[in-house]
Amino acid sequence: MAVTEQHCTILFNSDGLQSMQQDDIIKNLEQPNISGKVTGIKQAILLLLSGETMPRLLMSVIKGCLKDDSKELKKLVMMYWEVVKKYDAEGKLLPEMILVCNALRNDLNHPNEYVRGCTLRFLCKLREPELLEPLIPTVKLCLEHRHSYVRRNAALLCYYVHKNFGQQLLPDGPELIERFIAAEGDTSARRSAFLFLYNESEELAIDFLNNHMEDVPKFGDGFALLVLELCRKVCRRDPSQKSRFVRVLLSMLQSRSAAVSYEAAWTLVSLSGAPTAIRAAATTYAQLLNTQSDNNVKLIVLERLAGLKKHHTKVLQEVLMDILRALSSPNVDICRKTLEVAMDLVTPRNIEEVVQVLKREVVRTQEAGMEKGTQYRTLLIQAIHGCATKFADVAESVVGVLMDFLNGDGAMDVILFVRSIVEQYEGLRPSILSKLIFSLRDMVNGPVIAVAIWILGEYCEDADAITSAFTELRESVGPMPLTEANSSAANGGADGGPAKEGGAAEEGGGAAAGAGGGGTTVTKNIVLSDGTYATQTTVQGGGVAAVASALKSDARLRQLLVGGEIFLGSALSASLTKMTLRAMDLLGDSSPAAKEMQIATLQILCGLAKVIEARSLTHRGAYADCLERVTMCCRSLLDPAARAVLKPTLLDLCRQSFQQLLDKEKAAQAKQAEEMEGRPRSQPDDLINFRQLRSNALQAAELDIYDGDDISKATGMDAPDTGRLSHIYQLSGFADPVYAEACVTVHDYDIVLEMLVINRTPNTLTNLTVELSTMGDLRLVERPQSHTIGPLDSRNIRANIKVSSTETGHIFGTIVYENSSTAEKTYINLNDIHMDIMDYIKPASCSEEAFRSMWAEFEWENKVAVNTSFTDLNAFLKHLVAKTNTNCLTPLSSLDGSSSFLAANLYAMSVFGEDALVNVSVEKKSDADGKLSGHVRIRSKTQGIALSLGDRITLVQRGPGTTKAQP
CATH class of the missing domain: 1.25.40 (Serine Threonine Protein Phosphatase 5, Tetratricopeptide repeat)
Structure with missing residues (x-):
C-alpha cells in the first residue's frame, strides 16, 4: 500500500518544550482537573506533530475530554482530532472514530452558538468522507440557525464538502446555497455563500450578481472582493463578457474601502486597455496615494502606477500633479518612488x-x-x-x-x-x-569650493567675468604666506582677542585693527579664560586696507588651504592660471592688468607650493602630484615656450574632456533605461528550427548544430537552466547501505530540502528518520517523519528551514533506521550542507552620498587581499561584480582609460534588508608579469555578511585558465 502524507493545517514549534511520556499524558487526561487535561492534550498534539504515534492515547482523550464544557479544552480537542491518525494499517477507519463522529454531532446541536460555529469551522479541515457523511443533515439544519456566526460557518463547510466530495456527500449543494443566499441578510454569511457559488456553480453566481448589481456596495468589502475575482475569472476565459461587468467595476472604484477600490482599478486595467478605463484606474490610484496613511499601501500603489506608465504614458500625464502630491509624505522611500514615476511623465x-x-x-x-x-x-x-x-x-x-x-x-x-x-x-x-x-x-565644503573654482576658471571668458572672479578668489585666499600665524593676524582684533576658527572677526576688535595701509604684526603669548595658553597676533599701524584684508582673509577658502586641503589648492592653481592666460590673450601679455594678475597668481602658486612641501614631509606620495601640477602652472606663466605647449591643454582640452564625460553619462543612462524596460531576449519573428519537421537528409547534418539554438530561442536564455543542478548535495557515500542526496531550494526566508533516500540493501528498513540540525541563523521548522522503505526502494523526504539573516549557515544530520530482520539500529552521518550567501543578496543601487554615509556608519569591515591571475583591471572588476551579485555604483565612463589604478564601489542588499558595501582598490604592477595587487574591503552592519561575502570574494578570485572554485 502506498504511503501518503497526512493532511494537516496546523504547525507548532516544539523547540525548548519538555516532552512527556505517553503514560504521563494519559494520567493528566484522566484526572478531573481542567488545567491538567489542557496540559496533557497540548503535549499530545506536539508529539503527534513531531512524528510520534501513541496509539493508546485516543481512547483516553475520548473518555476524559469529550464531556467537559471548557471552550479552551474543546478547541484543543478539535486540534487533536485533526492531527491524530484516523485509519489503520489497512486503510480502514478506526472504530474509535464512531465515538468521535457522535461527539461532533452533539457539538453541532449544542445550544451555544460559539461551540456550533467552532465545530463547523473545524469540520472544514477534515478530508475523511466517512466522518463527514453522518453529519451532513445536521450541517443543513445549521444553515437555518438564528445566529449569523453559525450560518456563516455552515455555508463555508458546505463549500469545502462540495469542493472535496461534491457528488458523493452534497449533490444538491448549489441549489441549497442558492436558496440560502437569496434569503440571507448577514454580510459575512452572504459572502461565504457567494464563495460557494463562485467556485462550484459559476452560472448561479453570475445570475445572483446580475439580479443584485445595485446592491453590491451594500454587501460588504469581502463580497465585493469576491465579485472582482469572479469578473477576472469570467472575462479571462471569455473576453466577450466584459461589458456585463463594466458597470459594477466602475461603481467599485468609488468604494470607501481602499482594498476594494484598489482591486477594482487593477481588475479594470487587466481586463481593458481603453483610455477611459486606464484614466479611471489612474485617478483611483492617485486618490489612494493621497488618502492612505500606510506607507506600504503608498509604495504598492506607486508600483502599479509605474506599471501603467510603461504602456499608458499619455493617460498618466493627466494625473501627474495628483501623483506629485505624494511628495508631502515624510518617508523618503515614497518620495523617491514618486519622483521616479513622475519624472518620466x-x-x-x-x-x-x-x-x-x-x-x-x-x-x-x-x-x-x-x-x-x-x-x-x-x-x-x-x-x-x-x-x-x-x-x-x-x-x-x-x-x-x-x-x-x-x-x-x-x-x-x-x-x-x-x-x-x-x-x-x-x-x-x-x-x-x-x-x-x-x-x-x-x-x-572643500570639494564644493573646488568644483566652483573649476567652473570659474573654465567658463569665465570675457574680461569683466575674469576680473570679477580673479579678484574674489585673490581676496578669499588672503595675504601670503599661507601660515597659521598669518591667518591669526588677519582674524585677530586690536584689543588682543584671539581669532575664532571659521568665524568673522570680533566686532569692535577686528574693525579697529589699525589706521594705515602699511601695518605691522605683533605676536605674543596670552592666557585664555580657561587657563590655557595661546598665541595672539595683532595688527598695528594699519589703516582701512588692513581692516579690509583682515575681514576678507577670514574666508573659508583660506582656512581650508591653511588647514591642509592641498587638493583644493591644486584646483585653485589651475583655475587662476587659466584666468591669467585668458587675460593675457584678451589684454595682451604686456598690459598692466595682465601683468598684475600674472604676479598675483605666481605669489599664490608659490604660497601653495610651500604648504605642499610642508605637508609632503608626512604624506610624500599623496602630495607629489599636486606639487607637480603647481610647478606646471608656474612654468606656463613664466616660460613662453612652455606656455605655447600647455595653453591648449589648459584652455581647450579640459573642457573637451568634460564634454566627453557628459556624453558618456548620457549614453550610460540611456543604456540603463533600455535595460530597465525589460526588452525580450528573443523576438516573435525569430526563426525556430523544429527538428521533427526537417528532412532526413538535413537531420543528420544539422542535429547538433541547431538543437542548442532552438532551446535558447524557446526559453529566451543563452543556455538551459542548470541552477537546480548546482544546488544538489550528496549527503552519504555510494558504499553506505542508504544513499541520500538533497536538492536545496532557497525562497528568501525559507529553505526547502528535498531529500532522496534510497535503500541499497535487500532488507526492509523501518523507522528510517533523517535527523537534521542547523548551525547559524537557521532554524528547523519541523522534523521529517519516519518512514518504512522496502528493499531497493526510495523515498522523497521534505524538510523546511527558516532563515533569519544572511550569515552563512550549515546544515548537518544523521540517518537513523532499524533493520526489520535483525532489529538493529544503524546511524549514518551525513555530509554538511553549506548555505551560499549568493542565494540571499541581490544587486541594488544607492546614491554616492548614501554609500559614503553607510561606509562611515558601519562598524564591521573585512579586508581581502587581491590574489588573481587577471591582468586587466576592468576584466577583474566585471568578474568580481558577476560572481558576488553586486552592482557597480562607480560610473563606467570614469573607469575607461589606460590608468594602472582602479577604484570602484560595489553595493548589494540582502533579502532581509541588510546592506553590503564593497570598495575595490586595485593596482596593476609595472613589472613584466603585470599582475594585479590591492585590496577589496567589505563593510556591513552585521559581522555575518561581512565575513561571508569576504569568503565568497576570496573563493572566486581566479582568472582565465584556472580551475573553477567550488561554492
Whole structure:
C-alpha cells in the first residue's frame, strides 16, 4: 500500500518544550482537573506533530475530554482530532472514530452558538468522507440557525464538502446555497455563500450578481472582493463578457474601502486597455496615494502606477500633479518612488507646474525638524537636474533657487548640477557665473569650493567675468604666506582677542585693527579664560586696507588651504592660471592688468607650493602630484615656450574632456533605461528550427548544430537552466547501505530540502528518520517523519528551514533506521550542507552620498587581499561584480582609460534588508608579469555578511585558465 502524507493545517514549534511520556499524558487526561487535561492534550498534539504515534492515547482523550464544557479544552480537542491518525494499517477507519463522529454531532446541536460555529469551522479541515457523511443533515439544519456566526460557518463547510466530495456527500449543494443566499441578510454569511457559488456553480453566481448589481456596495468589502475575482475569472476565459461587468467595476472604484477600490482599478486595467478605463484606474490610484496613511499601501500603489506608465504614458500625464502630491509624505522611500514615476511623465505642457512643485519642496527641506531632509533634497536636485536637461526654458528659473543651498547639506549635488548646466546652456553662463562668484564666500565644503573654482576658471571668458572672479578668489585666499600665524593676524582684533576658527572677526576688535595701509604684526603669548595658553597676533599701524584684508582673509577658502586641503589648492592653481592666460590673450601679455594678475597668481602658486612641501614631509606620495601640477602652472606663466605647449591643454582640452564625460553619462543612462524596460531576449519573428519537421537528409547534418539554438530561442536564455543542478548535495557515500542526496531550494526566508533516500540493501528498513540540525541563523521548522522503505526502494523526504539573516549557515544530520530482520539500529552521518550567501543578496543601487554615509556608519569591515591571475583591471572588476551579485555604483565612463589604478564601489542588499558595501582598490604592477595587487574591503552592519561575502570574494578570485572554485 502506498504511503501518503497526512493532511494537516496546523504547525507548532516544539523547540525548548519538555516532552512527556505517553503514560504521563494519559494520567493528566484522566484526572478531573481542567488545567491538567489542557496540559496533557497540548503535549499530545506536539508529539503527534513531531512524528510520534501513541496509539493508546485516543481512547483516553475520548473518555476524559469529550464531556467537559471548557471552550479552551474543546478547541484543543478539535486540534487533536485533526492531527491524530484516523485509519489503520489497512486503510480502514478506526472504530474509535464512531465515538468521535457522535461527539461532533452533539457539538453541532449544542445550544451555544460559539461551540456550533467552532465545530463547523473545524469540520472544514477534515478530508475523511466517512466522518463527514453522518453529519451532513445536521450541517443543513445549521444553515437555518438564528445566529449569523453559525450560518456563516455552515455555508463555508458546505463549500469545502462540495469542493472535496461534491457528488458523493452534497449533490444538491448549489441549489441549497442558492436558496440560502437569496434569503440571507448577514454580510459575512452572504459572502461565504457567494464563495460557494463562485467556485462550484459559476452560472448561479453570475445570475445572483446580475439580479443584485445595485446592491453590491451594500454587501460588504469581502463580497465585493469576491465579485472582482469572479469578473477576472469570467472575462479571462471569455473576453466577450466584459461589458456585463463594466458597470459594477466602475461603481467599485468609488468604494470607501481602499482594498476594494484598489482591486477594482487593477481588475479594470487587466481586463481593458481603453483610455477611459486606464484614466479611471489612474485617478483611483492617485486618490489612494493621497488618502492612505500606510506607507506600504503608498509604495504598492506607486508600483502599479509605474506599471501603467510603461504602456499608458499619455493617460498618466493627466494625473501627474495628483501623483506629485505624494511628495508631502515624510518617508523618503515614497518620495523617491514618486519622483521616479513622475519624472518620466513631464512634458512641455506641465513642466512649469512640476518645477514649481519641486522648487517648493526644495525650500521645505530647510525645515529644521524634517527627517532625512538632506537625502530628500538630493533627490529633488537630481529631479530638477533631469527637468532642466530636457527643457532648457526652466533651467534659468531653477538654477537660482538651487544655488542658495551651496553653503549647506547637499551642496555637492547642487554644484554638480550647476557645472552641467553651465556646459549645456551657453546663454545662462553670465548669470550663473555672477551668482557663483557672489556665493563663493558662503561655501564651507572643500570639494564644493573646488568644483566652483573649476567652473570659474573654465567658463569665465570675457574680461569683466575674469576680473570679477580673479579678484574674489585673490581676496578669499588672503595675504601670503599661507601660515597659521598669518591667518591669526588677519582674524585677530586690536584689543588682543584671539581669532575664532571659521568665524568673522570680533566686532569692535577686528574693525579697529589699525589706521594705515602699511601695518605691522605683533605676536605674543596670552592666557585664555580657561587657563590655557595661546598665541595672539595683532595688527598695528594699519589703516582701512588692513581692516579690509583682515575681514576678507577670514574666508573659508583660506582656512581650508591653511588647514591642509592641498587638493583644493591644486584646483585653485589651475583655475587662476587659466584666468591669467585668458587675460593675457584678451589684454595682451604686456598690459598692466595682465601683468598684475600674472604676479598675483605666481605669489599664490608659490604660497601653495610651500604648504605642499610642508605637508609632503608626512604624506610624500599623496602630495607629489599636486606639487607637480603647481610647478606646471608656474612654468606656463613664466616660460613662453612652455606656455605655447600647455595653453591648449589648459584652455581647450579640459573642457573637451568634460564634454566627453557628459556624453558618456548620457549614453550610460540611456543604456540603463533600455535595460530597465525589460526588452525580450528573443523576438516573435525569430526563426525556430523544429527538428521533427526537417528532412532526413538535413537531420543528420544539422542535429547538433541547431538543437542548442532552438532551446535558447524557446526559453529566451543563452543556455538551459542548470541552477537546480548546482544546488544538489550528496549527503552519504555510494558504499553506505542508504544513499541520500538533497536538492536545496532557497525562497528568501525559507529553505526547502528535498531529500532522496534510497535503500541499497535487500532488507526492509523501518523507522528510517533523517535527523537534521542547523548551525547559524537557521532554524528547523519541523522534523521529517519516519518512514518504512522496502528493499531497493526510495523515498522523497521534505524538510523546511527558516532563515533569519544572511550569515552563512550549515546544515548537518544523521540517518537513523532499524533493520526489520535483525532489529538493529544503524546511524549514518551525513555530509554538511553549506548555505551560499549568493542565494540571499541581490544587486541594488544607492546614491554616492548614501554609500559614503553607510561606509562611515558601519562598524564591521573585512579586508581581502587581491590574489588573481587577471591582468586587466576592468576584466577583474566585471568578474568580481558577476560572481558576488553586486552592482557597480562607480560610473563606467570614469573607469575607461589606460590608468594602472582602479577604484570602484560595489553595493548589494540582502533579502532581509541588510546592506553590503564593497570598495575595490586595485593596482596593476609595472613589472613584466603585470599582475594585479590591492585590496577589496567589505563593510556591513552585521559581522555575518561581512565575513561571508569576504569568503565568497576570496573563493572566486581566479582568472582565465584556472580551475573553477567550488561554492
